[in-house]
Amino acid sequence: MNVPAAWYLVLAAVLFGIGAYGLLTRRSAIIMFMCVELMLNAVNLTFVTFARTLSDIGGQASVFFVMVVAAAEVTVGLGIVVAVFRRRHSTSVDELTEMKG
Amino acid sequence: MSATAYALPSIVVFVTAALLIVVGALGVLAVRNPVHAALSLILTLFGVAVAFIAQSADFLAAVQVIVYAGAIVVIFLFVIMFLGIGRSRHDHVEPLVGQRPLAALGVAVTVGGLIALLASSHWVTGATSVSGSPLAKGTGNVRQLGTAVFTTYLYAFEATAALLVIAVVGAVVLARRERVTEEAE
Incomplete structure:
Protein backbone atom coordinates (compact mmCIF):
# COMPACT_ATOMS: atom_id res chain seq x y z
CA MET A 1 0.00 0.00 0.00
CA ASN A 2 1.24 3.42 -0.90
CA VAL A 3 1.94 6.04 1.74
CA PRO A 4 -1.12 8.15 2.62
CA ALA A 5 -1.95 11.23 0.59
CA ALA A 6 -1.48 13.36 3.70
CA TRP A 7 2.29 12.92 3.57
CA TYR A 8 2.50 14.22 0.03
CA LEU A 9 0.13 17.08 0.81
CA VAL A 10 2.24 18.21 3.77
CA LEU A 11 5.38 17.93 1.64
CA ALA A 12 3.74 20.07 -1.04
CA ALA A 13 2.70 22.64 1.58
CA VAL A 14 6.26 22.83 2.89
CA LEU A 15 7.64 23.22 -0.63
CA PHE A 16 5.11 25.97 -1.32
CA GLY A 17 6.14 27.73 1.89
CA ILE A 18 9.82 27.60 1.00
CA GLY A 19 9.08 29.02 -2.43
CA ALA A 20 6.88 31.77 -1.01
CA TYR A 21 9.52 32.76 1.54
CA GLY A 22 12.14 32.98 -1.18
CA LEU A 23 9.86 35.03 -3.40
CA LEU A 24 9.25 37.49 -0.55
CA THR A 25 12.83 37.89 0.59
CA ARG A 26 15.20 37.52 -2.37
CA ARG A 27 16.09 40.53 -4.50
CA SER A 28 17.34 39.01 -7.73
CA ALA A 29 14.58 38.66 -10.31
CA ILE A 30 16.05 35.38 -11.58
CA ILE A 31 16.03 33.80 -8.11
CA MET A 32 12.46 35.02 -7.66
CA PHE A 33 11.50 33.23 -10.87
CA MET A 34 13.05 30.04 -9.50
CA CYS A 35 10.97 30.42 -6.35
CA VAL A 36 7.86 30.79 -8.48
CA GLU A 37 8.82 27.50 -10.13
CA LEU A 38 9.08 25.91 -6.68
CA MET A 39 5.57 27.07 -5.82
CA LEU A 40 4.20 25.81 -9.14
CA ASN A 41 5.80 22.42 -8.50
CA ALA A 42 4.23 22.28 -5.05
CA VAL A 43 0.82 22.80 -6.60
CA ASN A 44 1.56 20.20 -9.26
CA LEU A 45 2.46 17.71 -6.55
CA VAL A 69 1.85 27.81 -18.74
CA ALA A 70 5.01 27.65 -16.62
CA ALA A 71 7.14 27.17 -19.72
CA ALA A 72 5.50 30.17 -21.40
CA GLU A 73 5.85 32.22 -18.22
CA VAL A 74 9.55 31.48 -17.89
CA THR A 75 10.15 32.32 -21.56
CA VAL A 76 8.48 35.72 -21.38
CA GLY A 77 9.66 36.48 -17.84
CA LEU A 78 13.30 35.84 -18.58
CA GLY A 79 12.91 37.83 -21.79
CA ILE A 80 11.77 40.74 -19.65
CA VAL A 81 14.70 40.20 -17.29
CA VAL A 82 17.11 40.34 -20.22
CA ALA A 83 15.44 43.49 -21.56
CA VAL A 84 15.59 45.17 -18.14
CA PHE A 85 19.19 44.13 -17.63
CA ARG A 86 20.21 45.71 -20.94
CA ARG A 87 18.81 49.03 -19.79
CA ARG A 88 19.69 48.99 -16.09
CA HIS A 89 22.61 46.54 -15.86
CA SER A 90 20.99 45.00 -12.82
CA THR A 91 18.40 42.37 -12.06
CA SER A 92 17.60 43.64 -8.60
CA VAL A 93 13.92 44.32 -8.23
CA ASP A 94 14.66 47.09 -5.73
CA GLU A 95 16.08 49.29 -8.45
CA LEU A 96 12.96 49.17 -10.62
CA THR A 97 11.19 52.13 -9.09
CA GLU A 98 9.80 53.98 -12.10
CA MET A 99 6.27 52.89 -11.34
CA LYS A 100 6.38 53.96 -7.72
CA GLY A 101 3.06 55.55 -6.93
CA MET B 1 -2.96 4.67 11.59
CA SER B 2 0.63 3.66 12.13
CA ALA B 3 3.38 3.99 9.60
CA THR B 4 4.02 0.28 9.69
CA ALA B 5 0.76 -0.30 7.84
CA TYR B 6 2.35 0.93 4.63
CA ALA B 7 4.77 -0.94 2.48
CA LEU B 8 8.39 -0.18 3.20
CA PRO B 9 9.36 0.57 -0.43
CA SER B 10 6.77 3.29 -0.74
CA ILE B 11 7.98 4.87 2.50
CA VAL B 12 11.59 4.76 1.28
CA VAL B 13 10.56 6.36 -2.01
CA PHE B 14 8.62 9.07 -0.23
CA VAL B 15 11.47 9.90 2.14
CA THR B 16 13.92 10.02 -0.77
CA ALA B 17 11.66 12.32 -2.76
CA ALA B 18 11.01 14.52 0.27
CA LEU B 19 14.73 14.87 0.98
CA LEU B 20 15.49 15.75 -2.64
CA ILE B 21 12.69 18.30 -2.74
CA VAL B 22 13.37 20.02 0.58
CA VAL B 23 17.16 20.07 0.25
CA GLY B 24 16.91 21.42 -3.29
CA ALA B 25 14.37 24.07 -2.33
CA LEU B 26 16.42 25.24 0.64
CA GLY B 27 19.44 25.29 -1.64
CA VAL B 28 17.66 27.68 -4.00
CA LEU B 29 17.09 29.99 -1.05
CA ALA B 30 20.45 29.71 0.66
CA VAL B 31 22.94 29.69 -2.20
CA ARG B 32 24.32 33.05 -3.28
CA ASN B 33 25.51 32.05 -6.73
CA PRO B 34 22.57 31.97 -9.21
CA VAL B 35 24.15 29.06 -11.13
CA HIS B 36 24.22 26.97 -7.96
CA ALA B 37 20.63 27.98 -7.26
CA ALA B 38 19.64 26.68 -10.71
CA LEU B 39 21.40 23.38 -9.97
CA SER B 40 19.55 23.14 -6.65
CA LEU B 41 16.35 23.75 -8.57
CA ILE B 42 17.16 20.69 -10.71
CA LEU B 43 17.43 18.64 -7.50
CA THR B 44 13.96 19.74 -6.42
CA LEU B 45 12.49 19.09 -9.85
CA PHE B 46 13.93 15.57 -9.85
CA GLY B 47 12.45 14.98 -6.41
CA VAL B 48 9.05 16.04 -7.68
CA ALA B 49 9.50 13.68 -10.63
CA VAL B 50 10.20 10.84 -8.18
CA ALA B 51 7.02 11.73 -6.28
CA PHE B 52 5.12 11.71 -9.60
CA ILE B 53 6.34 8.21 -10.43
CA ALA B 54 5.47 7.00 -6.94
CA GLN B 55 1.93 8.20 -7.56
CA SER B 56 1.63 6.56 -10.99
CA ALA B 57 1.94 9.76 -13.00
CA ASP B 58 4.55 8.29 -15.34
CA PHE B 59 4.05 10.63 -18.28
CA LEU B 60 4.15 13.72 -16.10
CA ALA B 61 7.37 12.51 -14.48
CA ALA B 62 8.97 12.20 -17.92
CA VAL B 63 7.71 15.64 -18.90
CA GLN B 64 8.95 17.00 -15.60
CA VAL B 65 12.48 15.80 -16.27
CA ILE B 66 12.54 16.75 -19.96
CA VAL B 67 10.74 20.09 -19.89
CA TYR B 68 11.40 21.38 -16.38
CA ALA B 69 14.78 19.97 -15.43
CA GLY B 70 15.89 20.04 -19.05
CA ALA B 71 14.48 23.00 -20.93
CA ILE B 72 13.44 25.47 -18.26
CA VAL B 73 16.55 25.17 -16.14
CA VAL B 74 18.66 25.45 -19.28
CA ILE B 75 16.85 28.69 -20.09
CA PHE B 76 17.66 29.91 -16.58
CA LEU B 77 21.32 28.99 -17.03
CA PHE B 78 21.42 30.62 -20.47
CA VAL B 79 20.08 33.87 -19.06
CA ILE B 80 22.40 33.77 -16.03
CA MET B 81 25.44 33.24 -18.22
CA PHE B 82 24.24 35.64 -20.92
CA LEU B 83 23.87 38.39 -18.38
CA GLY B 84 27.14 37.44 -16.72
CA ILE B 85 25.75 37.62 -13.24
CA GLY B 86 28.12 36.26 -10.67
CA ARG B 87 27.31 36.48 -7.01
CA SER B 88 24.21 38.48 -6.37
CA ARG B 89 25.23 41.72 -4.74
CA HIS B 90 21.85 42.75 -3.48
CA ASP B 91 20.75 40.11 -1.06
CA HIS B 92 22.77 41.17 1.94
CA VAL B 93 21.31 44.66 1.95
CA GLU B 94 17.87 44.97 3.48
CA PRO B 95 16.08 48.15 2.50
CA LEU B 96 12.79 47.01 3.94
CA VAL B 97 13.12 46.76 7.70
CA GLY B 98 11.82 43.51 9.10
CA GLN B 99 11.06 42.02 5.72
CA ARG B 100 12.56 38.61 6.46
CA PRO B 101 10.87 38.07 9.86
CA LEU B 102 7.56 39.24 8.45
CA ALA B 103 7.93 36.96 5.44
CA ALA B 104 8.83 34.03 7.68
CA LEU B 105 5.86 34.77 9.92
CA GLY B 106 3.46 35.05 7.00
CA VAL B 107 4.72 31.84 5.43
CA ALA B 108 4.61 29.99 8.76
CA VAL B 109 1.04 31.11 9.38
CA THR B 110 0.01 30.14 5.86
CA VAL B 111 1.64 26.71 5.85
CA GLY B 112 0.69 25.96 9.45
CA GLY B 113 -2.88 27.01 8.86
CA LEU B 114 -3.02 24.94 5.70
CA ILE B 115 -1.74 21.82 7.44
CA ALA B 116 -3.98 22.40 10.46
CA LEU B 117 -6.96 22.87 8.19
CA LEU B 118 -6.17 19.65 6.37
CA ALA B 119 -5.42 17.66 9.53
CA SER B 120 -8.56 18.76 11.31
CA SER B 121 -10.75 17.39 8.55
CA HIS B 122 -10.58 14.55 6.12
CA TRP B 123 -7.46 14.88 4.04
CA VAL B 124 -9.19 14.11 0.79
CA THR B 125 -12.89 14.47 0.25
CA GLY B 126 -15.03 14.25 -2.81
CA ALA B 127 -16.40 11.51 -4.96
CA THR B 128 -14.02 9.09 -6.56
CA SER B 129 -14.11 9.38 -10.30
CA VAL B 130 -15.84 6.60 -12.16
CA SER B 131 -14.60 7.62 -15.60
CA GLY B 132 -10.87 7.32 -15.55
CA SER B 133 -8.66 5.86 -12.88
CA PRO B 134 -4.94 6.64 -13.12
CA LEU B 135 -4.38 3.41 -11.27
CA ALA B 136 -6.50 1.26 -13.55
CA LYS B 137 -4.84 -1.92 -14.60
CA GLY B 138 -4.41 -2.61 -18.27
CA THR B 139 -4.52 0.95 -19.58
CA GLY B 140 -1.31 2.86 -19.47
CA ASN B 141 -0.97 6.25 -17.87
CA VAL B 142 0.05 7.85 -21.16
CA ARG B 143 -2.99 6.47 -22.96
CA GLN B 144 -5.33 7.68 -20.23
CA LEU B 145 -3.81 11.14 -20.06
CA GLY B 146 -3.78 11.44 -23.84
CA THR B 147 -7.42 10.45 -24.04
CA ALA B 148 -8.35 13.03 -21.42
CA VAL B 149 -6.30 15.82 -23.00
CA PHE B 150 -7.57 15.20 -26.53
CA THR B 151 -11.23 14.76 -25.63
CA THR B 152 -12.29 16.45 -22.40
CA TYR B 153 -9.64 19.16 -22.43
CA LEU B 154 -9.32 19.62 -26.18
CA TYR B 155 -10.13 23.35 -26.19
CA ALA B 156 -7.69 24.00 -23.36
CA PHE B 157 -5.08 22.04 -25.30
CA GLU B 158 -5.64 24.14 -28.41
CA ALA B 159 -5.43 27.27 -26.29
CA THR B 160 -2.04 26.18 -24.97
CA ALA B 161 -0.81 25.98 -28.55
CA ALA B 162 -1.78 29.62 -29.07
CA LEU B 163 -0.25 30.51 -25.71
CA LEU B 164 3.08 28.96 -26.60
CA VAL B 165 3.21 30.73 -29.96
CA ILE B 166 2.42 34.04 -28.27
CA ALA B 167 5.11 33.38 -25.65
CA VAL B 168 7.73 32.63 -28.29
CA VAL B 169 6.84 35.72 -30.31
CA GLY B 170 6.80 37.81 -27.13
CA ALA B 171 10.22 36.57 -26.08
CA VAL B 172 11.65 37.35 -29.52
CA VAL B 173 10.15 40.84 -29.48
CA LEU B 174 11.50 41.50 -25.98
CA ALA B 175 14.96 40.33 -26.95
CA ARG B 176 15.01 42.33 -30.18
CA ARG B 177 13.52 45.57 -28.98
CA GLU B 178 16.71 47.50 -28.30
CA ARG B 179 18.24 46.73 -31.68
CA VAL B 180 15.04 47.79 -33.46
CA THR B 181 14.95 51.16 -31.69
CA GLU B 182 18.62 51.74 -32.48
CA GLU B 183 17.93 51.13 -36.15
CA ALA B 184 14.92 53.43 -36.00
CA GLU B 185 17.06 56.17 -34.55
Whole structure:
Protein backbone atom coordinates (compact mmCIF):
# COMPACT_ATOMS: atom_id res chain seq x y z
CA MET A 1 0.00 0.00 0.00
CA ASN A 2 1.24 3.42 -0.90
CA VAL A 3 1.94 6.04 1.74
CA PRO A 4 -1.12 8.15 2.62
CA ALA A 5 -1.95 11.23 0.59
CA ALA A 6 -1.48 13.36 3.70
CA TRP A 7 2.29 12.92 3.57
CA TYR A 8 2.50 14.22 0.03
CA LEU A 9 0.13 17.08 0.81
CA VAL A 10 2.24 18.21 3.77
CA LEU A 11 5.38 17.93 1.64
CA ALA A 12 3.74 20.07 -1.04
CA ALA A 13 2.70 22.64 1.58
CA VAL A 14 6.26 22.83 2.89
CA LEU A 15 7.64 23.22 -0.63
CA PHE A 16 5.11 25.97 -1.32
CA GLY A 17 6.14 27.73 1.89
CA ILE A 18 9.82 27.60 1.00
CA GLY A 19 9.08 29.02 -2.43
CA ALA A 20 6.88 31.77 -1.01
CA TYR A 21 9.52 32.76 1.54
CA GLY A 22 12.14 32.98 -1.18
CA LEU A 23 9.86 35.03 -3.40
CA LEU A 24 9.25 37.49 -0.55
CA THR A 25 12.83 37.89 0.59
CA ARG A 26 15.20 37.52 -2.37
CA ARG A 27 16.09 40.53 -4.50
CA SER A 28 17.34 39.01 -7.73
CA ALA A 29 14.58 38.66 -10.31
CA ILE A 30 16.05 35.38 -11.58
CA ILE A 31 16.03 33.80 -8.11
CA MET A 32 12.46 35.02 -7.66
CA PHE A 33 11.50 33.23 -10.87
CA MET A 34 13.05 30.04 -9.50
CA CYS A 35 10.97 30.42 -6.35
CA VAL A 36 7.86 30.79 -8.48
CA GLU A 37 8.82 27.50 -10.13
CA LEU A 38 9.08 25.91 -6.68
CA MET A 39 5.57 27.07 -5.82
CA LEU A 40 4.20 25.81 -9.14
CA ASN A 41 5.80 22.42 -8.50
CA ALA A 42 4.23 22.28 -5.05
CA VAL A 43 0.82 22.80 -6.60
CA ASN A 44 1.56 20.20 -9.26
CA LEU A 45 2.46 17.71 -6.55
CA THR A 46 -0.86 18.42 -4.85
CA PHE A 47 -2.73 17.90 -8.12
CA VAL A 48 -1.05 14.55 -8.73
CA THR A 49 -1.72 13.44 -5.15
CA PHE A 50 -5.41 14.20 -5.49
CA ALA A 51 -5.50 12.53 -8.89
CA ARG A 52 -4.10 9.38 -7.28
CA THR A 53 -6.38 9.51 -4.26
CA LEU A 54 -9.58 10.27 -6.15
CA SER A 55 -8.64 8.08 -9.13
CA ASP A 56 -9.30 10.98 -11.48
CA ILE A 57 -7.06 11.61 -14.47
CA GLY A 58 -8.25 15.24 -14.58
CA GLY A 59 -5.72 16.17 -11.92
CA GLN A 60 -2.86 14.97 -14.08
CA ALA A 61 -4.30 16.80 -17.08
CA SER A 62 -4.29 19.99 -14.99
CA VAL A 63 -0.62 19.46 -14.19
CA PHE A 64 0.05 19.13 -17.91
CA PHE A 65 -1.48 22.54 -18.55
CA VAL A 66 0.28 24.10 -15.56
CA MET A 67 3.57 22.91 -17.05
CA VAL A 68 2.75 24.52 -20.39
CA VAL A 69 1.85 27.81 -18.74
CA ALA A 70 5.01 27.65 -16.62
CA ALA A 71 7.14 27.17 -19.72
CA ALA A 72 5.50 30.17 -21.40
CA GLU A 73 5.85 32.22 -18.22
CA VAL A 74 9.55 31.48 -17.89
CA THR A 75 10.15 32.32 -21.56
CA VAL A 76 8.48 35.72 -21.38
CA GLY A 77 9.66 36.48 -17.84
CA LEU A 78 13.30 35.84 -18.58
CA GLY A 79 12.91 37.83 -21.79
CA ILE A 80 11.77 40.74 -19.65
CA VAL A 81 14.70 40.20 -17.29
CA VAL A 82 17.11 40.34 -20.22
CA ALA A 83 15.44 43.49 -21.56
CA VAL A 84 15.59 45.17 -18.14
CA PHE A 85 19.19 44.13 -17.63
CA ARG A 86 20.21 45.71 -20.94
CA ARG A 87 18.81 49.03 -19.79
CA ARG A 88 19.69 48.99 -16.09
CA HIS A 89 22.61 46.54 -15.86
CA SER A 90 20.99 45.00 -12.82
CA THR A 91 18.40 42.37 -12.06
CA SER A 92 17.60 43.64 -8.60
CA VAL A 93 13.92 44.32 -8.23
CA ASP A 94 14.66 47.09 -5.73
CA GLU A 95 16.08 49.29 -8.45
CA LEU A 96 12.96 49.17 -10.62
CA THR A 97 11.19 52.13 -9.09
CA GLU A 98 9.80 53.98 -12.10
CA MET A 99 6.27 52.89 -11.34
CA LYS A 100 6.38 53.96 -7.72
CA GLY A 101 3.06 55.55 -6.93
CA MET B 1 -2.96 4.67 11.59
CA SER B 2 0.63 3.66 12.13
CA ALA B 3 3.38 3.99 9.60
CA THR B 4 4.02 0.28 9.69
CA ALA B 5 0.76 -0.30 7.84
CA TYR B 6 2.35 0.93 4.63
CA ALA B 7 4.77 -0.94 2.48
CA LEU B 8 8.39 -0.18 3.20
CA PRO B 9 9.36 0.57 -0.43
CA SER B 10 6.77 3.29 -0.74
CA ILE B 11 7.98 4.87 2.50
CA VAL B 12 11.59 4.76 1.28
CA VAL B 13 10.56 6.36 -2.01
CA PHE B 14 8.62 9.07 -0.23
CA VAL B 15 11.47 9.90 2.14
CA THR B 16 13.92 10.02 -0.77
CA ALA B 17 11.66 12.32 -2.76
CA ALA B 18 11.01 14.52 0.27
CA LEU B 19 14.73 14.87 0.98
CA LEU B 20 15.49 15.75 -2.64
CA ILE B 21 12.69 18.30 -2.74
CA VAL B 22 13.37 20.02 0.58
CA VAL B 23 17.16 20.07 0.25
CA GLY B 24 16.91 21.42 -3.29
CA ALA B 25 14.37 24.07 -2.33
CA LEU B 26 16.42 25.24 0.64
CA GLY B 27 19.44 25.29 -1.64
CA VAL B 28 17.66 27.68 -4.00
CA LEU B 29 17.09 29.99 -1.05
CA ALA B 30 20.45 29.71 0.66
CA VAL B 31 22.94 29.69 -2.20
CA ARG B 32 24.32 33.05 -3.28
CA ASN B 33 25.51 32.05 -6.73
CA PRO B 34 22.57 31.97 -9.21
CA VAL B 35 24.15 29.06 -11.13
CA HIS B 36 24.22 26.97 -7.96
CA ALA B 37 20.63 27.98 -7.26
CA ALA B 38 19.64 26.68 -10.71
CA LEU B 39 21.40 23.38 -9.97
CA SER B 40 19.55 23.14 -6.65
CA LEU B 41 16.35 23.75 -8.57
CA ILE B 42 17.16 20.69 -10.71
CA LEU B 43 17.43 18.64 -7.50
CA THR B 44 13.96 19.74 -6.42
CA LEU B 45 12.49 19.09 -9.85
CA PHE B 46 13.93 15.57 -9.85
CA GLY B 47 12.45 14.98 -6.41
CA VAL B 48 9.05 16.04 -7.68
CA ALA B 49 9.50 13.68 -10.63
CA VAL B 50 10.20 10.84 -8.18
CA ALA B 51 7.02 11.73 -6.28
CA PHE B 52 5.12 11.71 -9.60
CA ILE B 53 6.34 8.21 -10.43
CA ALA B 54 5.47 7.00 -6.94
CA GLN B 55 1.93 8.20 -7.56
CA SER B 56 1.63 6.56 -10.99
CA ALA B 57 1.94 9.76 -13.00
CA ASP B 58 4.55 8.29 -15.34
CA PHE B 59 4.05 10.63 -18.28
CA LEU B 60 4.15 13.72 -16.10
CA ALA B 61 7.37 12.51 -14.48
CA ALA B 62 8.97 12.20 -17.92
CA VAL B 63 7.71 15.64 -18.90
CA GLN B 64 8.95 17.00 -15.60
CA VAL B 65 12.48 15.80 -16.27
CA ILE B 66 12.54 16.75 -19.96
CA VAL B 67 10.74 20.09 -19.89
CA TYR B 68 11.40 21.38 -16.38
CA ALA B 69 14.78 19.97 -15.43
CA GLY B 70 15.89 20.04 -19.05
CA ALA B 71 14.48 23.00 -20.93
CA ILE B 72 13.44 25.47 -18.26
CA VAL B 73 16.55 25.17 -16.14
CA VAL B 74 18.66 25.45 -19.28
CA ILE B 75 16.85 28.69 -20.09
CA PHE B 76 17.66 29.91 -16.58
CA LEU B 77 21.32 28.99 -17.03
CA PHE B 78 21.42 30.62 -20.47
CA VAL B 79 20.08 33.87 -19.06
CA ILE B 80 22.40 33.77 -16.03
CA MET B 81 25.44 33.24 -18.22
CA PHE B 82 24.24 35.64 -20.92
CA LEU B 83 23.87 38.39 -18.38
CA GLY B 84 27.14 37.44 -16.72
CA ILE B 85 25.75 37.62 -13.24
CA GLY B 86 28.12 36.26 -10.67
CA ARG B 87 27.31 36.48 -7.01
CA SER B 88 24.21 38.48 -6.37
CA ARG B 89 25.23 41.72 -4.74
CA HIS B 90 21.85 42.75 -3.48
CA ASP B 91 20.75 40.11 -1.06
CA HIS B 92 22.77 41.17 1.94
CA VAL B 93 21.31 44.66 1.95
CA GLU B 94 17.87 44.97 3.48
CA PRO B 95 16.08 48.15 2.50
CA LEU B 96 12.79 47.01 3.94
CA VAL B 97 13.12 46.76 7.70
CA GLY B 98 11.82 43.51 9.10
CA GLN B 99 11.06 42.02 5.72
CA ARG B 100 12.56 38.61 6.46
CA PRO B 101 10.87 38.07 9.86
CA LEU B 102 7.56 39.24 8.45
CA ALA B 103 7.93 36.96 5.44
CA ALA B 104 8.83 34.03 7.68
CA LEU B 105 5.86 34.77 9.92
CA GLY B 106 3.46 35.05 7.00
CA VAL B 107 4.72 31.84 5.43
CA ALA B 108 4.61 29.99 8.76
CA VAL B 109 1.04 31.11 9.38
CA THR B 110 0.01 30.14 5.86
CA VAL B 111 1.64 26.71 5.85
CA GLY B 112 0.69 25.96 9.45
CA GLY B 113 -2.88 27.01 8.86
CA LEU B 114 -3.02 24.94 5.70
CA ILE B 115 -1.74 21.82 7.44
CA ALA B 116 -3.98 22.40 10.46
CA LEU B 117 -6.96 22.87 8.19
CA LEU B 118 -6.17 19.65 6.37
CA ALA B 119 -5.42 17.66 9.53
CA SER B 120 -8.56 18.76 11.31
CA SER B 121 -10.75 17.39 8.55
CA HIS B 122 -10.58 14.55 6.12
CA TRP B 123 -7.46 14.88 4.04
CA VAL B 124 -9.19 14.11 0.79
CA THR B 125 -12.89 14.47 0.25
CA GLY B 126 -15.03 14.25 -2.81
CA ALA B 127 -16.40 11.51 -4.96
CA THR B 128 -14.02 9.09 -6.56
CA SER B 129 -14.11 9.38 -10.30
CA VAL B 130 -15.84 6.60 -12.16
CA SER B 131 -14.60 7.62 -15.60
CA GLY B 132 -10.87 7.32 -15.55
CA SER B 133 -8.66 5.86 -12.88
CA PRO B 134 -4.94 6.64 -13.12
CA LEU B 135 -4.38 3.41 -11.27
CA ALA B 136 -6.50 1.26 -13.55
CA LYS B 137 -4.84 -1.92 -14.60
CA GLY B 138 -4.41 -2.61 -18.27
CA THR B 139 -4.52 0.95 -19.58
CA GLY B 140 -1.31 2.86 -19.47
CA ASN B 141 -0.97 6.25 -17.87
CA VAL B 142 0.05 7.85 -21.16
CA ARG B 143 -2.99 6.47 -22.96
CA GLN B 144 -5.33 7.68 -20.23
CA LEU B 145 -3.81 11.14 -20.06
CA GLY B 146 -3.78 11.44 -23.84
CA THR B 147 -7.42 10.45 -24.04
CA ALA B 148 -8.35 13.03 -21.42
CA VAL B 149 -6.30 15.82 -23.00
CA PHE B 150 -7.57 15.20 -26.53
CA THR B 151 -11.23 14.76 -25.63
CA THR B 152 -12.29 16.45 -22.40
CA TYR B 153 -9.64 19.16 -22.43
CA LEU B 154 -9.32 19.62 -26.18
CA TYR B 155 -10.13 23.35 -26.19
CA ALA B 156 -7.69 24.00 -23.36
CA PHE B 157 -5.08 22.04 -25.30
CA GLU B 158 -5.64 24.14 -28.41
CA ALA B 159 -5.43 27.27 -26.29
CA THR B 160 -2.04 26.18 -24.97
CA ALA B 161 -0.81 25.98 -28.55
CA ALA B 162 -1.78 29.62 -29.07
CA LEU B 163 -0.25 30.51 -25.71
CA LEU B 164 3.08 28.96 -26.60
CA VAL B 165 3.21 30.73 -29.96
CA ILE B 166 2.42 34.04 -28.27
CA ALA B 167 5.11 33.38 -25.65
CA VAL B 168 7.73 32.63 -28.29
CA VAL B 169 6.84 35.72 -30.31
CA GLY B 170 6.80 37.81 -27.13
CA ALA B 171 10.22 36.57 -26.08
CA VAL B 172 11.65 37.35 -29.52
CA VAL B 173 10.15 40.84 -29.48
CA LEU B 174 11.50 41.50 -25.98
CA ALA B 175 14.96 40.33 -26.95
CA ARG B 176 15.01 42.33 -30.18
CA ARG B 177 13.52 45.57 -28.98
CA GLU B 178 16.71 47.50 -28.30
CA ARG B 179 18.24 46.73 -31.68
CA VAL B 180 15.04 47.79 -33.46
CA THR B 181 14.95 51.16 -31.69
CA GLU B 182 18.62 51.74 -32.48
CA GLU B 183 17.93 51.13 -36.15
CA ALA B 184 14.92 53.43 -36.00
CA GLU B 185 17.06 56.17 -34.55
